Amino acid sequence: MSVMEMSYRGKEFLSIIHKTKSDLRALFDVPSEYAVLFLQGGAITQFASVPLNLCNPDDSVDYIVTGPWGDKAFKEAVKFRKPTMIWSGKSEKYRKIPDFDALEQNPSAKYLHI
Structure with missing residues (x-):
């Protein structure tokens, strides 16, 4: 067995x-x-684990959403923290990525999720 x-x-x-x-x-x-x-769980469990373990509830975090899984990660983070989506490619069907230098990142964000 x-x-x-x-x-x-x-x-x-x-x-x-x-x-x-x-x-x-x-x-x-x-x-x-x-x-x-x-614990059981896959990607979505990890999407919750990252904000729960890397910062406090009132900390800000930045997200760059380059695909459907990034969108899921952002939605999961909203449940636990105060994420800011600083860029999303959803309107263009995730066919491009941003120019990193043009992004307005929060200097006090605990992490940047790409």
Whole structure:
């Protein structure tokens, strides 16, 4: 049986997950006051993780939207922070990218997402 077929409540799986958490704590020196989490999710989960982990709720962040996935990233950031879309190629069906020097970036933005 593979780990994917095991019950997450089963003794075998619990043994694997506890060992994995222990190994990750040691490898990355994770302090005991932090939890090690295994979460499902793909790109959209990461789009939420970036603003949640890189800045505070009132911090500003800048987004350059060059495609549909960038648009999804911006929409996800809106849920958690105060992003500013400094450029979007949506009206031109994402067929070009901006001249970087012409963009009005916020000098206090915590990050620029492209």
